Amino acid sequence: MSQSSEPFVAQSRKQWSSEPAFVFSMAAAAVGLGNLWRFPYMVGENGGGAFVVAYLLALLVVVFPIMVLEVSAGRLSQGNTVQTYRQVNKFGTVYGWFVVAITTAITSYYLVITGWTLGYAVDAVRGDLRHFDDYSAGYNSLWYFLVVTVLACLVLIKGISAIETVSKILMPVLVLVIIGLVITASQTPGWSDTKAFFFDVDWSRLSDTRLWAFAFGQAFYTLAIGQGYLVTYGSFIPRKTHVPRACMIVAGTETCIALLAGWMIFPFVFSYGMEPAEGSQLAFVTLPRVFQELTGGAYLAVIFFGLFFAAAFSSCLAGLKVLIAAVAEELKVSNTAAVLSVTGLMLVLGTASALSFTPLNWSIGGDPVLDVIDRVAGGNVIIFSGVVGAALFCWFIPAQRIRSVLGTGNPWWEWRIYLVGRFLPLLILAWLMVTWGVSLIRGG
Template sequence: MRRRHEFVEESRREWSSEPAFIASMAAAAVGLGNLWRFPYIMGENGGGAFVVAYLAALIVVVMPIMILEVAAGRLSKGSTVGTYRQVNRFGTVYGWFVVLVTTAITSYYLVITGWTLGYTVDAVRGDVRVFGQFSAGFNSLWYFLATTALAAAVLLRGVRAIETLSKLLMPALLALVLFLVYRAAQTPGWDETRDFFFQVDWARLLDGKLWGFAFGQAFYTLAIGQGYLVTYGSFIPRKTHLPRACLVVAGVETSVALLAGWMIFPYVFSFGMAPDQGSALAFETLPRVFEQQAGGGLLAVLFFALFFAAAFSSSLAGLKVIIAAVAEEFRLRERSAVLAVALLMVMLGSASALSFTPLQLTIGGEPVLDAVDRVAGGDVIIFSGLTGAALLCWFIPPQRIRTVLGTANRWWEWRIYLIGRYLPVLVLLWGVITYGVSQLQGAG
């Protein structure tokens, strides 16, 4: 028990303040999910209709669940597995399921973070290439291994290292994105981008698949059902106003996601490219952007360096979830847990990395990375987030959550409980009805 006690004491060091918590959570949320994933998912799902569905999902459903998960971490002061174990016996199984989902996501997330590192190195060398050229050799694998090693080194330094990185990252990243949006507004593709965002095909909002992608993206970018919020919430300072802090994080996350679209799509349309190119959209577009910009070499270095920092901080958040669970459950010292998880990432992530090398590893004809992202980053995290919310709201009394919200406003409490208790039931009923209708149609 001594080793577990030592780890718990070491890992419970709190963020230094509410702003530090907000900066760290924002850095965890504002990463590849916004700058890489949001534009390509939006491009594949009809532009404006997707934005409407995404914002609706975020405001109505995802925000209350976000606050609930952070509150649960603040209440338990433990890892994801330890937190849900306190709910009921099934909670232990669910806690490990969350860790497994986060492990799958982080394994390929580190690969894409490696791409951003590679592009940063190429920008410094003055040789930024489109993605097809970048991935012609084994760059994807080598940079993945380098990123994993660097992440392990930072995590050995603990919470304060993440906090320091986050405080430097967020303002610089936001300023540069705003500048690039300003430059994009002067391109021929700006008007087409405006139409792409604001001309909504309302009929598409009747498409269940569109809502599935919108909810999946909202859950993905705010890290719902992935253990991030529970783990980071366990470090939250005592006097933090929790709903306010979560609102700020969600606002920053949403703003950066939308700005990423306004930054990338004007060039996509200016270059005559299709918006539905998939996961390589940003890496195909941005090298061409900097090639045509005045001072493009310096902008490329700044952007890809900050892009890497954003992706890297999100990778650290995912790894922290896994490390906290492994260390506390297997009674390992933090150093041993970090090294064990880093080795696990190397073993799992190599398949995703090799899918963008001459070996071209695939699953069903789809690159391994894209297949894992489609499954783990979509329906699986929606299921995970709703299951976790149901567990917390059906088995933890409202007054216990109230004590850690940091506010006397009962509106947040009741909204959280209405969503957490009844939305999973409604989704289950909808799934059963949809399946029954499809079976009847098939029989007919």
């Protein structure tokens, strides 16, 4: 190892100060735009209650065990994503870089959407909240993307202690504000329609494989599975941490905030006669109108969009940390050099997504570049990534080594998590073969 890499390695291997600090930091990484932005619009586009049922089942049965495995993998290796999977075999190294590539793609457009939240926060302070079409009529998406990316660079140069401090302040206040907005939403005419939308489940929709694909994709997305976040954060975990317990708190927090976000937005959607299937712009179309109508809405808008930005920004920091750790430790460079290199890469890649919501309207096949990248990198690709990572860990790492880093001492926990990682890939392969066979028969 060269001398230039030693400062980073020494810093990057510092642990979180405690298990609660780890939980707060990992929750801030998982709870962000995936919950406040993506979950409501996915519910709106996929039939409400049926999607929620599929999402919760996916989270409980499959996604949570994989989450525990990824955190444990980072704890076992005490290294970056590439180093973690290199311990498996040569293919593991390739897979590690594949994860880094996925996170690069996701973070590049995540920074753009985080810029939207910052822009709305600034507009709220100015008392000039606008409909998204008006907001994106100029080059706000580009300018705020640049600001957010540079700001993230400055924070990450300070190291994980800065992330921990921001997370401890952010999470409790954010939850309180969302709960307050849900209480306000419960007084609107659209509350009864929202209850019907969530609880009147069309059970026949659960036979739709596309619904399950979206539900699994959202569960993987919001818990940051297959993206290196959990592996990287797990590499800083304190020795005495009970990994499943910590992950359960994070997953529970993530699920509650996602559901609260839906209950916060949809009553206003129905009250104003808007369309639930608005798409990726749902929150940015609905909430400005909400704050214009509410008494004291101008002040509430400042608080909400400020915290919305903070939540999104925390997730950006987590994604960037994955990339920085890989660049610094694999290429043997210092923390500062790695941060600057990754920042430069984000500025290049994210510009395409930013310009897709400007007068230039950059698009691929008629769709905004940002939406295309989100569908590709934020859907089936991360499902594939998460399942492959769990399989590599459980098939090639001895079971006793995995059990040693879970920190539970409970065989039930250990074997349940281990068996999901070991046999889920085989079940998925069998399901794909059956589906393919059925389609051939029908086609014939």
